[in-house]
Amino acid sequence: MTVGEVTLGAxxxxxxxxxxxxxVQFSSAFCAPCRATRRVLAEVAAMVPGVAHIEIDAEARLDLVRDVGVLKTPTVLVLDAHGREVRRAAGQPRKADVIAALGQAV
Known part of the structure; x- marks a missing residue:
C-alpha cells in the first residue's frame, strides 16, 4: 500500500x-515511543487550527491495521481534509517533521 491509496473517514x-x-496515530499499550508521539501530535494539533489528532489502539483495531498496512507502532498517517493519506511515518516523529508533513495536507 502506498501513500495516496488510503482514504479514511470518521x-x-x-x-x-x-x-x-x-x-492518525496507531499505538500499542506497551510502546514507550507511542507515549512521546502522543504528546508531539497533541501539541501540533493544538497549535495548528483545523487539525485533529486521533489515536488508535492497534491491538484493538487489527482490521484497520491490516487495511492500511501498518507494520509497527507508532505509525502516524497524515490525512488531508477529505481523509486521504498524504504522508506516513513509522517511529517517533519530531515536531518539525510533523509540521512539515501537515504543510502537504492543508
Whole structure:
C-alpha cells in the first residue's frame, strides 16, 4: 500500500476528521515511543487550527491495521481534509517533521 491509496473517514476512525487535516496515530499499550508521539501530535494539533489528532489502539483495531498496512507502532498517517493519506511515518516523529508533513495536507 502506498501513500495516496488510503482514504479514511470518521466511521473507520471512530472520531471526526479535522477540518483541515488529521493526524492518525496507531499505538500499542506497551510502546514507550507511542507515549512521546502522543504528546508531539497533541501539541501540533493544538497549535495548528483545523487539525485533529486521533489515536488508535492497534491491538484493538487489527482490521484497520491490516487495511492500511501498518507494520509497527507508532505509525502516524497524515490525512488531508477529505481523509486521504498524504504522508506516513513509522517511529517517533519530531515536531518539525510533523509540521512539515501537515504543510502537504492543508
Amino acid at each position: 466511521a473507520q476512525l471512530g472520531a471526526e476528521l479535522g477540518e483541515r487535516a488529521t493526524l
